[in-house]
Amino acid sequence: MKRTYTFLGVALLVAGLGLGAACEEAVSVLDIAPGVGQLGAGGAGIAVVRGAETLYYNPAGLVGLSGISFSSFYASQMGVSDYSAFCLALHGFAVAAELYSSGSIPGYDDEGNPTSELGYSSTAYMFGFGLEPSMFSFLPKLPLAFSIGGVLKGVSTKIADVKGSGFAFDLAFRTTFPSMSLGPVVVTDAAFGVTLSNLFGGISYDATQDSLPMDIGLGLSARLLGVVLIAADAHLAGSLGIGVTYEPVPTLALRLGVLMKGGTSLTAGVGLNVAGFLIDYAFVSHAVGPTHRIGLTLDFSALDIGALGSSLRRILP
Numbered sequence: 001m002k003r004t005y006t007f008l009g010v011a012l013l014v015a016g017l018g019l020g021a022a023c024e025e026a027v028s029v030l031d032i033a034p035g036v037g038q039l040g041a042g043g044a045g046i047a048v049v050r051g052a053e054t055l056y057y058n059p060a061g062l063v064g065l066s067g068i069s070f071s072s073f074y075a076s077q078m079g080v081s082d083y084s085a086f087c088l089a090l091h092g093f094a095v096a097a098e099l100y101s102s103g104s105i106p107g108y109d110d111e112g113n114p115t116s117e118l119g120y121s122s123t124a125y126m127f128g129f130g131l132e133p134s135m136f137s138f139l140p141k142l143p144l145a146f147s148i149g150g151v152l153k154g155v156s157t158k159i160a161d162v163k164g165s166g167f168a169f170d171l172a173f174r175t176t177f178p179s180m181s182l183g184p185v186v187v188t189d190a191a192f193g194v195t196l197s198n199l200f201g202g203i204s205y206d207a208t209q210d211s212l213p214m215d216i217g218l219g220l221s222a223r224l225l226g227v228v229l230i231a232a233d234a235h236l237a238g239s240l241g242i243g244v245t246y247e248p249v250p251t252l253a254l255r256l257g258v259l260m261k262g263g264t265s266l267t268a269g270v271g272l273n274v275a276g277f278l279i280d281y282a283f284v285s286h287a288v289g290p291t292h293r294i295g296l297t298l299d300f301s302a303l304d305i306g307a308l309g310s311s312l313r314r315i316l317p
Contacts, residue, residue: 028155028203029100029122030168030212032083033259033284036073036295040269040282041243042257044231046193046219047174051278051297052089055096055128057233058193058219059149060174062130065091073280073295089128092135096126124155130172146175155212157203168201168212189223213237243267255282263287276300 034056038045045057049064052071068090075083080102087096101121130149133139149172156165177190198212214237221231229245243257253271258264269282278297283290 028157028212029083029098029124030153030155030198032098032100033261034085034098035071036280036282036293037253037255037269037271037278037297038231038243039259039284039293040255040257040267040271040280041229041231041245042233042241042267043259043261044219044221044233044241044243044257046195046217046231046233047191047221048219048229048231049191051299052087052094052096053297055087055089055094055126055151058172058174058195059094059128059151059170060130060147060172060193062089062094062128062149063092063132063135063147064130065089067091068300069297070300071278071295071297073293075291075293087126092130094126094128096128098124098126118160120157120159122155122157124153126154127152144175146173148173153201155203162205164203164205164210166201166203166209166212168198171196171199185224186226187222187224188226189221189229191219191221193217193219195219238262259284273299 033039033043035045035053037050037053038048038057045053048054048057049061051065051069054061054065068088070086070088072086073084081100082102083098083100085096085098087094100123102119128149128151130147132145132147133142151170151172153168153170154165155167157163172193172195174191174193177192179186179188180190181187195215195217197215197217199214202209202211216236217233219231219233221229223229227247229247231243231245233239233241239259239261241257241259243255246254248254251273253269253273255267255269255271257267259267263286266285267282269280271278271280276299278299280295280297282293282295284293
């Protein structure tokens with residue numbers, strides 16, 4: 001019976017958002033493509049550092065954050081599912097929560113007799129970290145600039161009246177390359193990343209356990225002429241994302257991409273930066289209907305923590 005419930009829950013998970021893994025692999029909210037900004041650019045973010053969303057794609061990139069970033073987003077599909085997430089990140093660390101819930105569908109027992117309607121929900125909590133050799137004074141200076149990171153993830157699901165919970169752990173690597181010139185084209189911010197997802201762990205129910213699908217991801221990114229960011233991700237689990245972000249001015253980002261994951265989806269997005277308030281929109285096409293996402297990020301990279309602390313000490317008794 002639990003396996004029947006799992007299949008129905010997965011059907012809601014995949015049909016509701018159209019962004020999950022293939023049905024036979026989807027287990028929890030962790031199988032849904034995360035974020036908004038990079039999702040609009042084909043979901044290619046393993047090598048990209050972009051505020052709090054960096055945690056979702058490659059925690060090793062957290063060392064590239066210069067300040068505090070808080071992001072949140074929401075997605076609704078066909079009135080049957082809701083997906084939202086919240087993430088707080090700073091230099092080297094981040095915490096996040098992802099929440100998914102779907103509507104109900106008619107339930108049937110093993111003999112095909114109607115039962116009560118079935119709903120599905122899944123919640124994940126994450127703690128991520130990033131480290132680089134320069135953080136440790138006892139290490140010699142290395143010729144290669146790189147960072148490593150990890151994410152500890154706790155996850156729970158509810159399929160009708162069946163509940164499960166568990167955890168998983170990811171490891172990640174990211175390295176950057178010096179700027180270069182390819183004829184008249186200047187290439188900057190070139191980076192390469194690797195992620196190892198769900199190395200161990202799973203979701204336990206009363207009598208059984210579902211393994212979270214393991215995956216290895218590879219990502220490349222580079223900025224051309226200072227205004228065009230190209231990124232590509234490949235996952236051994238069977239997905240590919242390619243995206244382009246055009247930033248003609250610092251306050252505007254236009255995104256296009258292709259996401260191939262159990263089918264081919266076209267993605268598009270736009271981002272506006274208004275005095276540190278980043279508003280992102282992403283569109284993803286899918287056979288069961290397009291998905292729209294809206295996100296808000298508060299970027300405090302220019303915030304002087306030391307000056308803020310001094311001001312508070314003067315104000316507080």
